[in-house]
Amino acid sequence: MMTSRLFRRILKALGLGAYFTFALGPIVWIAMMSLKNSNDVIASPPKFVFTPTLENYKAITVGLDAHDVETARPDYPKYFLNTLIIASATVAVSLLLGTFAAYSLARFSFRFKEDIAFTFLSFRFAPELMVILPLYVVFQKTGLIDSFTGLTAAYQLITLPFLIWVLRGFFEDIPREIEQAARVDGYTWWGVFRRISLPLVKPGIAAVVILSFIFAWNNFIFAMILGGERTQTVTLGILGFIGYERVLWGHMAAATMICVIPELILAFFVQNYIVRGLTFGAVKG
Amino acid sequence: MADIVLEHVRKCYGDHEAVCDLNLEIRDQEFFVILGESGAGKTTTLKMIAGIEPVTSGAILLNGQPIQNLTPEERDCAMVFETYALYPHLSVYENIAFPLRAPKRRTTDDQIDQAVLRVARILGMDTFLDRRPATLSGGQRQRVALGRALVRQPAVFLMDEPLSHLDARLRNEMRTEIKAMRESFGSTIVYVTHDYSEALALGDRIAIMHRGRVEQVGTPSQVFRRPQNRLVAETLGDPPMNFLSGTISLDQDRSVFTNGSWRIPLPASPRLRRCVGKEVCLGLRPQHIRLERARPDTPFWLPSKLFVQELLGDHAVASVAVGDYLFMALCEADQAYSLDEPLYLAWAPEHMYLFLEDTGEILLAEGD
Numbered sequence: 209m210m211t212s213r214l215f216r217r218i219l220k221a222l223g224l225g226a227y228f229t230f231a232l233g234p235i236v237w238i239a240m241m242s243l244k245n246s247n248d249v250i251a252s253p254p255k256f257v258f259t260p261t262l263e264n265y266k267a268i269t270v271g272l273d274a275h276d277v278e279t280a281r282p283d284y285p286k287y288f289l290n291t292l293i294i295a296s297a298t299v300a301v302s303l304l305l306g307t308f309a310a311y312s313l314a315r316f317s318f319r320f321k322e323d324i325a326f327t328f329l330s331f332r333f334a335p336e337l338m339v340i341l342p343l344y345v346v347f348q349k350t351g352l353i354d355s356f357t358g359l360t361a362a363y364q365l366i367t368l369p370f371l372i373w374v375l376r377g378f379f380e381d382i383p384r385e386i387e388q389a390a391r392v393d394g395y396t397w398w399g400v401f402r403r404i405s406l407p408l409v410k411p412g413i414a415a416v417v418i419l420s421f422i423f424a425w426n427n428f429i430f431a432m433i434l435g436g437e438r439t440q441t442v443t444l445g446i447l448g449f450i451g452y453e454r455v456l457w458g459h460m461a462a463a464t465m466i467c468v469i470p471e472l473i474l475a476f477f478v479q480n481y482i483v484r485g486l487t488f489g490a491v492k493g
Numbered sequence: 494m495a496d497i498v499l500e501h502v503r504k505c506y507g508d509h510e511a512v513c514d515l516n517l518e519i520r521d522q523e524f525f526v527i528l529g530e531s532g533a534g535k536t537t538t539l540k541m542i543a544g545i546e547p548v549t550s551g552a553i554l555l556n557g558q559p560i561q562n563l564t565p566e567e568r569d570c571a572m573v574f575e576t577y578a579l580y581p582h583l584s585v586y587e588n589i590a591f592p593l594r595a596p597k598r599r600t601t602d603d604q605i606d607q608a609v610l611r612v613a614r615i616l617g618m619d620t621f622l623d624r625r626p627a628t629l630s631g632g633q634r635q636r637v638a639l640g641r642a643l644v645r646q647p648a649v650f651l652m653d654e655p656l657s658h659l660d661a662r663l664r665n666e667m668r669t670e671i672k673a674m675r676e677s678f679g680s681t682i683v684y685v686t687h688d689y690s691e692a693l694a695l696g697d698r699i700a701i702m703h704r705g706r707v708e709q710v711g712t713p714s715q716v717f718r719r720p721q722n723r724l725v726a727e728t729l730g731d732p733p734m735n736f737l738s739g740t741i742s743l744d745q746d747r748s749v750f751t752n753g754s755w756r757i758p759l760p761a762s763p764r765l766r767r768c769v770g771k772e773v774c775l776g777l778r779p780q781h782i783r784l785e786r787a788r789p790d791t792p793f794w795l796p797s798k799l800f801v802q803e804l805l806g807d808h809a810v811a812s813v814a815v816g817d818y819l820f821m822a823l824c825e826a827d828q829a830y831s832l833d834e835p836l837y838l839a840w841a842p843e844h845m846y847l848f849l850e851d852t853g854e855i856l857l858a859e860g861d
Contacts, residue, residue, distance in 0.1 A: 388545045389578035391565035392651075393641065394595030399566075403591075407582045 235468075241461035245274065249457045264462035284463055287445035292470065293356060294431075294441065295424040298363040302371045302420055303413070305364075310375035311401065315387075325376070328369040336429050339365060347434055354436030362430045367420035374419075378412030379405065414478040422471050442467045495556055495569075495648035495681045496521045497542060502551035502561075504537050504705075511537045513705045515551070524675065524682045526696030528689060528728065534705040535685040536575070539651050542683065544568045555648060566595070571642035572651040575658070577634045579626040579641075586622040589613065589640040598645070612640045615677055632663045643677060650682045656691065668694055689729045693717060701725045718860070723853035726776055726846060732810060732821040735782070737775045737795070738850060741768050750775055750847070753816070758792055759847070765856060768849070773856065776846030782822035784811060784830070785837045794839040795820075799830045813838060 241249055243260040266272040268284040312318075313325050343362060344353075352358030382405060390400040431441040442463065449460040497519040504512040512534040519525045527535045540546040542553060544565035553561040560568050571592070580588050589609045593600040600608075613619040616636040626634055635655060642650055655671075656664045672695055675682075686692055692699050693713040700710045701724070709721040720726040726734050739752035741759070748765045750757040750773065757775070759765050788794070797813035797820065804826055811822045813836060820838060830836065847857035 383576065383578065385574050385576050385578040386580060388540075388543075388565070389572065389574055389641075390580070390591070391545065392543050392568075392570055392572045393592040394566045394597060396564075396566055399596065404580060410582075 238461045238464050241457060242465045244458055246458055249461075264458040265466070268459050268463050269466070283440070283448075284442075284445055284466075287440050287442045288466065290356075290439055291425060291441040291443075291467075294359050294363065294439065295421050297356065297360040298367055298424040299417055299420045301360060302364060302367040303417065306368050306371035306416075307375060307406075307413070309368075310372045311379050311405065313372065314376045314379035325372075328372050331365050331369045332373075336365070340429060340433050344433055353434060354438050356439060359430065359435055359439055362434050363424050363427060366423050366427060366430075370423065371416045371420055374416045375409060375412055378409040382408050418471075418474045418478050421474060425467075425471060497649060497681065497683070498552075498554040498557075499538075499542075500552045500554065502538075502541060502553060503549045504534070504541060504546065505549045511705055512541070515705075515707060517700060517707065517710065519681060519683060521681055522679075524684065524695055524697045526684045526686060526692040526699045527702055528686055528692040528699050529702035530687055530728075532704075533702040535687075535702055536653050538702070539572070539653050539683060539685050542568075542649065543570045543572050543651050566597070569648040570651055571645060571647040571649070573638045573642050573653065573655045575654040577626075577638040579634060579637055581626055583625075584622065585613075585618060585624050585626070585629070585637050588626065588637050589644050592641060592645050608644050609640075612644045615643065615674065616640050631659055632667065635659060635667065639671075643674075647680060650678055650680055652682065652684045654686055655684075657687070664691075671695065689731065693729070701728055703728075719858045720846075720855060722855055723774070723776070723848040726848070726855075730778055732779045732823075734776045734778050734846065735818070735820040735822075736848075737777075737815065737818055737820075739773060739775060741765060741771055741773055743769050755795060756792075757795075757845075758842075759845075759857065760842070760861060762857070762861065765847070768856060772850035774848050774850055776848060777820070777840055777844065778846075779810065779821045780823045781840050781844035782820065783839045784813065784822055784824055784828075785839050786834075788837055789839040791839070791842070793842050793845075794837045797836050797838040799832060799834045799836055802830055 240256075242264050243262070244255070244258055245261050245263060248255050248258045261274075263272075263274045266276075267274075267279070268282050271279050271282045273279050309328075313321060347353045347358050347362075352361070386408075387400050387404060390404045391397075395403065426443060427441075428443045431439070431444055435441060435444065446460055446463045446467065449456040449463065497517070499515050499517040502512060502515040503510065515534075515538060517538075527538060529535050537546060541548050541561075544560070544563060544567075548561045551561070552559050555568065580591060583591065586609055589612055590605045592598070593605045593608060609622075610619065613622060616639060618633065618636050618640060621629065621633060626637065629637065635658075638655065642652075656667050659667060668691060684695060696713055698710060698712055699716050701708045701716060703724050709716055709725045711719075716725055717729050720729065723736070737752060739750050739755075741748050742751045743749070743766075744756065744758075747761065748759045748769060750759055784797075784799075785794075795815050797815045800812040800814050800819060802809055802811045802824075807826055809824050809826050809828065811824050811830065813820050813822060815838060822838065843860055845857060846855065846859065848855055
């Protein structure tokens with residue numbers, strides 16, 4: 209009895225340990241790289257004990273080299289801002305369109321409803337590369353190439369179907385009778401949506417907002433093909449550290465660490481919301 | 494002031510006809526109960542009055558005005574749902590205040606506050622106003638649902654099995670409370686239930702529904718004592734009425750109920766005489782049956798054997814075998830019979846019911 213319980217605990221610890229190493233190992237590695245100077249970073253075998261330095265961060269944010277001498281103005285802050293604008297705009301547009309689409313799919317019956325829902329989903333399992341060439345041609349002809357509007361529109365392909373499908377599930381989980389009760393209580397369709405349905409799917413909205421934001425933030429292929437110098441995003445910016453004659457590993461690692469920060473902050477604030485079951489107790493339990 | 498009239502109301506879900514040709518007249522200030530088993534179309538009827546379910550055809554009149562095409566918010570109804578349908582993200586206070594906050598009602602915060610506190614006091618919920626529905630017990634949630642309806646003065650109160658999810662003790666308590674609160678409603682009440690005792694205890698009039706049709710409308714004593722057909726008689730009463738099939742025959746110019754060698758004389762009535770030769774069934778309520786060891790000196794008895802006896806506190810229910818039939822009878826708690834004991838199942842002639850076997854139509858009711 210005792211031994212088998214102990215055995216299970218050891219097994220559990222080992223399993224979790226392996227998972228943590230697998231999940232967090234690369235992040236720890238990048239974090240270490242970002243704090244190494246240019247010699248330590250390429251040292252072989254890799255150094256685990258070194259004097260940490262912030263020179264990489266300084267170089268890519270304010271443009272100071274290892275000896276605090278000003279160099280050319282770095283582009284990274286601009287890329288960061290670009291990504292912030294595009295990802296935020298993408299999520300905002302998706303949320304506005306997707307919430308209504310999801311509610312309609314969850315609550316109203318209309319012709320071709322399931323076909324429309326499936327079409328939305330199909331955008332998700334079609335590889336991005338399939339649409340990128342036609343999109344490129346369209347964007348080039350309409351002048352949307354390398355524009356914030358264009359990228360925000362293209363990013364809808366990533367975030368909108370996902371948002372619609374997740375929110376549809378949340379709306380469907382609201383007992384119909386709650387909405388019916390609100391109608392009888394004297395509210396119009398819009399009033400019920402605003403006062404009852406929307407607040408009840410708040411956890412769902414929080415979850416999709418953060419996940420959509422991460423998807424948009426991390427996107428590479430759309431930004432690479434449809435973007436340009438004006439709308440360069442961090443994902444491409446990081447690639448830019450692979451130069452012609454050398455690879456700036458330290459800068460790359462620092463850029464990656466900074467790039468993770470917004471996602472971390474978002475996740476930290478909304479993790480409480482990513483708990484389903486707010487509807488518990490509404491109906492006889 | 495509100496009377497409701499339903500005229501030829503039909504409701505179909507695809508091919509399934511949930512409510513067929515429903516005609517009801519609900520009077521002003523009446524406590525009207527719709528009674529029926531699940532799937533009888535009671536809730537559908539209520540939701541059609543509320544406007545949640547559109548009617549397939551027919552008209553619903555409120556004070557003579559057709560309302561079947563109005564949206565729920567345009568009708569003046571308050572509804573208590575079977576599932577309570579409380580708003581989980583709002584406190585008890587806000588749940589009760591919700592109908593008053595509807596833009597079209599233009600109620601000031603002071604008025605809302607007064608109304609909510611008044612209702613909360615009536616329901617004994619004034620100490621729970623800050624709680625969320627999830628933290629309340631079933632009975633408390635039920636009160637909140639009632640409170641949400643009571644807080645405004647609607648023309649009609651619609652209640653859909655509001656007590657069905659409560660345990661037996663609480664159910665009786667709340668039943669008494671609803672009855673006592675009738676004055677605070679001050680409106681017409683339509684109350685749906687599957688519990689016949691609830692219907693008899695609360696209703697001014699009762700409509701018995703079965704498979705989308707109304708079988709009978711009447712006061713509690715009318716439907717209980719003078720059911721129009723076998724179905725109504727079966728619905729009201731627990732344990733339900735006992736039935737014995739047979740035919741009506743003539744014996745020396747008197748009509749007699751016959752089953753094999755059992756012959757039970759029937760009262761002289763021209764109606765029964767017209768039914769001579771027809772298949773009928775005899776109905777007896779469990780509380781009207783006496784089990785006797787000595788052979789009664791009236792002809793109103795059947796031979797039986799004790800099958801099971803269940804003690805229910807102050808009384809007992811005895812199941813006795815009468816030929817191939819199983820009859821239930823109420824008897825004294827201290828009256829112990831032994832298994833398979835032969836007993837005479839006797840009753841007073843005025844407690845006999847007789848129904849036509851095929852249509853269920855009543856031929857003879859209690860007291861006839």
